[in-house]
Amino acid sequence: MYYRRTLTDAQINRELLDVVLRTPMWWVIIVSILGLIVAGAASAFGFMMNQGLGVTGLQQPIFWGFFITNFIFWVGISHAGVMISAILRLSQAEWRRPMVRAAETMTVFALMTSLLQPLIHAGRPWRIFYWVFPYDWARGIWPDVRSPLVWDPTAIITYLTSSTLFVYTALIPDLAIIRDRSTGWRRTVYGILALGWHGNPRQWKLQGIAGILLSALILPVFVSVHSIVSWDFGVSLVPSWHVTVFAPYFVIGAVHSGVSAVVTLMILMRKLYKLENFIWEEHIDAVARLLIVVATAWLFFFWLDLVFALWLREEQEMTVWHLRLFEPPWSWLFLVFIVFSYIIPVPLWMFRRVRRSFTWMLWTSLMVNVGMFLERLIIIVPALMRKGPWTFTYDTYRPSAVEVTLIVGSIALVVLLLMLFSKFFPLIPIWEEKEGQKLIDDVRVGDRVIPALVKEH
Numbered sequence: 001m002y003y004r005r006t007l008t009d010a011q012i013n014r015e016l017l018d019v020v021l022r023t024p025m026w027w028v029i030i031v032s033i034l035g036l037i038v039a040g041a042a043s044a045f046g047f048m049m050n051q052g053l054g055v056t057g058l059q060q061p062i063f064w065g066f067f068i069t070n071f072i073f074w075v076g077i078s079h080a081g082v083m084i085s086a087i088l089r090l091s092q093a094e095w096r097r098p099m100v101r102a103a104e105t106m107t108v109f110a111l112m113t114s115l116l117q118p119l120i121h122a123g124r125p126w127r128i129f130y131w132v133f134p135y136d137w138a139r140g141i142w143p144d145v146r147s148p149l150v151w152d153p154t155a156i157i158t159y160l161t162s163s164t165l166f167v168y169t170a171l172i173p174d175l176a177i178i179r180d181r182s183t184g185w186r187r188t189v190y191g192i193l194a195l196g197w198h199g200n201p202r203q204w205k206l207q208g209i210a211g212i213l214l215s216a217l218i219l220p221v222f223v224s225v226h227s228i229v230s231w232d233f234g235v236s237l238v239p240s241w242h243v244t245v246f247a248p249y250f251v252i253g254a255v256h257s258g259v260s261a262v263v264t265l266m267i268l269m270r271k272l273y274k275l276e277n278f279i280w281e282e283h284i285d286a287v288a289r290l291l292i293v294v295a296t297a298w299l300f301f302f303w304l305d306l307v308f309a310l311w312l313r314e315e316q317e318m319t320v321w322h323l324r325l326f327e328p329p330w331s332w333l334f335l336v337f338i339v340f341s342y343i344i345p346v347p348l349w350m351f352r353r354v355r356r357s358f359t360w361m362l363w364t365s366l367m368v369n370v371g372m373f374l375e376r377l378i379i380i381v382p383a384l385m386r387k388g389p390w391t392f393t394y395d396t397y398r399p400s401a402v403e404v405t406l407i408v409g410s411i412a413l414v415v416l417l418l419m420l421f422s423k424f425f426p427l428i429p430i431w432e433e434k435e436g437q438k439l440i441d442d443v444r445v446g447d448r449v450i451p452a453l454v455k456e457h
Contacts, residue, residue, distance in 0.1 A: 007277060012433050013177060016426045019273060020178060026272070027419065034416040041409020044402045045120055053123040057398045062384045064121075066403040069376045070410055071117035073257070074110045075156065075229055076250075076372065077414075080258030081107025081163060082222040084287075085170075086215035095286045097432045098278045102269060102418075103262045104167045105427070109417040111160045113410050118152070120406060148232040155221075155228040162218045169210045172197050173431040226254045233379070239316035240383045243308055249301035253372060256291070256298045256341070260368035263287055265418070267362045269427055278428050281356040288355040295346050295368075316386065323382045330382050333374050340371030 007015075019027060048055050058065050084103035088096035119125040128149075176197040179190035197203055230250035233241040263284060270279040309317050324330050345364035354360045381397045421427070 007433075007437055009434055009437075012430060012437065013181070015275070015277060016428050016430050016433065017178065017181065019422055020424065020426060021181065023423070027423065031416065031419050034412045034419065037412035038409055038416055041406050041412070044405040044409070048120075048123065048402050048406075049125075055400060055402050057400045057403060059395060062381060062395060062397045064380050064384060065397050066377075066399045066407055067117050067121035069373065069380055070407055071114050071121070072229055072250075072376045073369075073373050074114035074117070074410065074414070075226060076254035076257045076376075077261050077369075078107045078110040078114065078159070078163070078258065079222060079226065079251070079254040080110075080262045081105075081166070082218055083255050083259055084262055085166070086218050086222070089211065089215045093286075094436065095283050097436045098275070098283060098428050099262060099266050099287075100432065101167070101170065101429045102265050102427050104163065104170070105418060105421055106261065106265060106414070107163045107258075108160065108167055109414045109421075111156060111163065112417070113414050115153075115156055115160070116410070148228070148235065151228045152232065155225045159218075159221050159225045162214065162221055166214050166218060169207065169214060170429055170432075171425060172207065173199065174426055174429060177430055178425075223251055226250045238383050239314070239386065240309060240320040241379075243305060245301055245304050245308065249298075249305060252294065252298045252301055253375065256294050257369050257372035259287060259291055259294060260365040260372075263291070263361055263365040264369070267358050267365075270358070273422070273427065275428065278433060281358075284358065284361050285352070285355040288349045288361060291368075292346055292349050295342055299342050319386045320383050323386055324378055330378060334378055337371045337374035337378060340367040341375060342371075 056065070056067075081104040084096060085100040089100070119128055122128050172194060175190050175194040176199065179187055179194050182190055227247040227250065230246035234243060234246045236242060266279055266284065266287075269275055306321070309321050324334050345368055348354045348360065348364055354364075385396060418427075
């Protein structure tokens with residue numbers, strides 16, 4: 001048994017605004033390294049635009065590879081914000097408090113990165129806008145609304161807009177706190193962003209109502225976005241893609257990878273920003289228990305996908321599954337994917353000691369996202385390799401250095417945006433922590449107030 005010390009409002013402000021109000025050297029070093037990686041990825045993209053898609057590993061019949069895999073991966077990561085914040089807010093789960101803003105912010109930046117992937121994949125980004133949005137009102141030329149090329153931008157932009165509003169609404173009280181501790185132009189900027197917040201009862205009431213409404217309204221968007229992404233595959237006639245289970249399979253897989261990414265982010269935040277007083281073993285333990293349920297549900301839908309293929313026994317679909325399961329290198333990638341996504345992490349999460357170990361949880365959550373990236377790759381490429389009825393249309397896919405650079409750059413971009421966000425706004429909501437601290441201080445046994453939160457181990 002041990003005790004969590006009670007924190008005053010001044011201590012919470014000081015610890016959570018430390019990086020906002022000053023610039024530590026480690027932050028400058030990390031941001032510089034990430035900036036160089038992103039600059040390298042931007043150079044690779046410029047080279048690809050100049051030379052054409054021939055510098056990638058994409059070729060007939062495999063026109064989808066790392067870029068679309070990365071698109072689906074980042075859309076999946078974005079589901080963490082709604083799962084952690086909206087659902088847990090509506091269910092009034094107290095342990096959500098230190099992780100809601102980081103999850104919501106990661107949602108926004110992951111969606112922004114995912115939107116870049118189709119632009120990169122097009123090779124000529126301006127053509128995306130040419131074909132997706134109406135461009136000639138006089139001639140009446142409109143995009144085909146039956147095309148996933150129209151569905152995806154519509155769904156993701158809607159999700160991005162609602163997620164941004166979600167982040168901003170919860171950020172307003174903290175913006176007022178920073179405003180009151182700033183001077184000069186910073187005070188002016190934060191004052192504008194705080195929208196005249198002074199913390200009176202009416203403002204708190206409106207902020208609470210807005211949070212609940214946005215939490216409820218964003219849930220249908222949360223489900224629809226990855227369902228629409230799955231229909232990019234489901235509406236096609238490519239073997240092993242044309243299946244009805246893809247919508248729930250993709251959604252629950254997105255939650256699996258997204259919540260695992262939140263675990264990784266929270267552990268790294270705790271270490272870098274010295275947030276030991278706010279991110280506890282109990283928080284990681286609670287998320288790990290949630291992940292056990294989510295991962296098992298994901299495995300069920302994955303099994304359904306395989307069972308449907310075995311039941312129907314269509315020749316081309318069986319050929320694709322044979323390629324995934326028995327032909328290298330896909331068989332090896334499939335083994336790594338299933339081992340990393342479920343076989344290693346979930347049994348380990350059954351043990352309380354593992355769930356409360358930051359080291360174990362860091363590595364297992366990283367493993368999940370490596371496995372889930374491979375899952376998307378295995379869904380996409382083998383099906384395209386064997387989609388033709390004639391053997392002379394078969395080919396394989398070897399990603400080029402340009403593609404690898406852009407994938408690494410996308411990871412660096414999300415982390416860089418999170419680091420930049422942390423310099424201007426607290427990654428843990430101050431007002432939520434104060435609210436939670438008040439609940440801790442008000443714990444009673446009989447008529448006696450306990451001054452600190454007691455946790456049993």
